[in-house]
Amino acid sequence: MKRSVTVVTTAVLALGLAGLPACSSDKGGSASADSDTTIAVSTTAASEQRSVERTDGSEPQIEGAFNVAPTVKIPNADLDVGSSGVVIEGDGAVVGGTDRLVAQLGAYRLADAAVVGASWLDTVPVMFQLGGDAIAPAISDQLVGATVGSRIWLVTTAGETGGGGKAVGQTGGAARAEPGDKVVLVVDVLAAYGPASVVEGTAAAAPAGYPVYSDGEPPTVSAATVAAPAVAEVHELIAGAGPALELGQAVVVQYVMTEWDTGKTVDSTWASRGGPMFLTLGRGMLPVAVEYNLLGKPAGSRQLVVVPPSTDGTINFPPALGLDETKTYAVTFDILDVIDGA
Numbered sequence: 254m255k256r257s258v259t260v261v262t263t264a265v266l267a268l269g270l271a272g273l274p275a276c277s278s279d280k281g282g283s284a285s286a287d288s289d290t291t292i293a294v295s296t297t298a299a300s301e302q303r304s305v306e307r308t309d310g311s312e313p314q315i316e317g318a319f320n321v322a323p324t325v326k327i328p329n330a331d332l333d334v335g336s337s338g339v340v341i342e343g344d345g346a347v348v349g350g351t352d353r354l355v356a357q358l359g360a361y362r363l364a365d366a367a368v369v370g371a372s373w374l375d376t377v378p379v380m381f382q383l384g385g386d387a388i389a390p391a392i393s394d395q396l397v398g399a400t401v402g403s404r405i406w407l408v409t410t411a412g413e414t415g416g417g418g419k420a421v422g423q424t425g426g427a428a429r430a431e432p433g434d435k436v437v438l439v440v441d442v443l444a445a446y447g448p449a450s451v452v453e454g455t456a457a458a459a460p461a462g463y464p465v466y467s468d469g470e471p472p473t474v475s476a477a478t479v480a481a482p483a484v485a486e487v488h489e490l491i492a493g494a495g496p497a498l499e500l501g502q503a504v505v506v507q508y509v510m511t512e513w514d515t516g517k518t519v520d521s522t523w524a525s526r527g528g529p530m531f532l533t534l535g536r537g538m539l540p541v542a543v544e545y546n547l548l549g550k551p552a553g554s555r556q557l558v559v560v561p562p563s564t565d566g567t568i569n570f571p572p573a574l575g576l577d578e579t580k581t582y583a584v585t586f587d588i589l590d591v592i593d594g595a
Contacts, residue, residue, distance in 0.1 A: 313361075313406050313437050315340045320357060320441050322373035323404075327366045327437060334435060336408040337395050341441075343402020348445045350397045351384040353505075353528050355444040363408060363435035380531050396440065405440045444590070448528030450507060452555050452587045454491040459557055464511060464583040466490060466557070471523035472509055474585055476516035481561050481581035487546035488557045495552025496591050500535035504552075505590035513559070513581035520574060529589055540569045543584060552591040558584045 311329035319341050348354065358379055359371035372379045383393045395407045411430035430436050449470055459465065462479030466472060498504060507529050510520040522530050532538045534548070546558045561581045563569055570576045 312336075312338055313366075313439075315404070315406055315439055319343075319402065319404055320443065322371065323359065323439055325359070325361045325366050325437065325439065327361065327363055330364050330435075332363060332408050332435070332437075334408050334410050335391065338406055339399075339403060340406060340439075341402070341404040343400040343442065345401025345403075345442075346445055348383070348397055348399045348401065348442060349447055350393075351382070351448050351528070352445040353380060353382050353448075353531075354396065354442065355380050355446075357441040357443065359439040360430070361437045361439070362430050363437055366437075369411075369430045369436060382527060385527065392438065396442070399442050401442050401445055403442050405442070407438050407440075409436055409438060410434070411436050446505060446529045446589060449523065450529055450587070450589055452491055452493065452553050452589060454493070454553070454555075456491055456555075457489060459488050459490060463488070463559075464513065464516065464557070464585075466509075466555070466585050471518075471521055472585075473518065474509055474511040474516055474583060476511075477513050477583070481513045482559055483561060485542040485546055485561060486559050487550070488559075489550070489554055490557055490585070491553075491555035493551035493554030493588060495554075495588075497549045497551055498534060498547055498588070498591060500548065501533070502591055503531055503533045504547075504588060505529050505531055507587040507589065508584055510582055510584045513583055519576060519582070542569060547586065547588075550588060552588050554588050556586045556588065558586065560584060 311332065313332075314326040314328065315323045316325075317323035356379060357372050359373060360369040361367065362369060368374075381388060383397060389409070392407065392409055395405065399405055411432055411434040451468070451472070456466075460479075462477060464477050465475040467475070507522045508520075509518060509523060511518050518524060520526075522528060534544055539547070540560065542560050542563075543558050547556060550556050559581065560569055560583075562579050569578060570582075576582070
């Protein structure tokens with residue numbers, strides 16, 4: 254289940270282009286001589302691909318293997334906005350309208366195929382959510398219904414913005430698409446996660462009196478009936494068969510965080526964050542007590558992490574959550590995927 258990936262928040266990736274590495278040359282049709290590193294895709298996300306025969310010579314000529322920086326030639330600079338096609342058709346899951354997508358993205362000026370921006374320049378994909386502010390609806394609509402493992406191209410207009418307000422092509426590089434310029438996007442769909450994604454397996458009981466996780470939309474966790482532990486601890490509720498979490502990796506998780514003694518939900522990806530989150534271990538994105546107890550745990554598992562109040566006065570959780578740091582919290586994680594080299 255390993256996959257190299259760039260963790261990109263929806264605020265940064267307003268159209269699937271803002272925040273992409275910019276090409277350092279204006280002459281390219283290929284992302285970079287160093288950008289064709291093959292990235293391993295998990296067996297759950299990988300799919301059989303077949304090239305789709307193209308009979309219209311006016312379509313962009315996009316060559317190269319899936320998940321590798323393509324060579325792009327554009328014989329017809331008069332393609333209409335909204336034009337699209339499938340270069341490689343995957344046999345993976347169908348992408349839903351509110352999925353979190355893992356993809357490789359490249360943007361090329363229609364006039365000369367110069368690279369405006371591409372995740373391949375970092376040899377890593379990006380992550381964003383469909384059906385929201387992450388990308389413009391016209392782009393999102395072309396990706397919904399695609400299958401994992403597909404390479405898709407579409408024509409859009411630079412300067413069109415999504416809810417995040419970022420413009421297509423404004424990456425600050427030498428190759429630049431000005432507002433109104435037509436841009437060809439090339440998208441390799443690596444994986445997709447629905448908002449209700451959960452790990453599957455045989456559940457194991459937590460210690461007697463500890464909070465109990467219950468499936469649902471969203472999942473809930475009961476209040477504990479015993480005193481909270483004095484130090485942080487972790488209990489596996491569903492065993493996983495994927496690779497173990499390590500520092501420096503990005504992980505794809507769902508979680509629900511509750512008060513130990515009341516069962517009140519104070520934060521939940523299922524209930525309030527729109528679906529799975531992408532977190533990089535060792536970057537301060539998780540409380541130290543939580544992160545320490547998740548290291549070494551396998552992808553595909555469900556883990557209950559108990560976080561009592563800090564004994565040295567440090568803050569366990571981000572102040573923005575507005576949590577009472579004198580309370581103990583139970584955080585139930587579904588580790589959906591592990592991503593190497595984030």
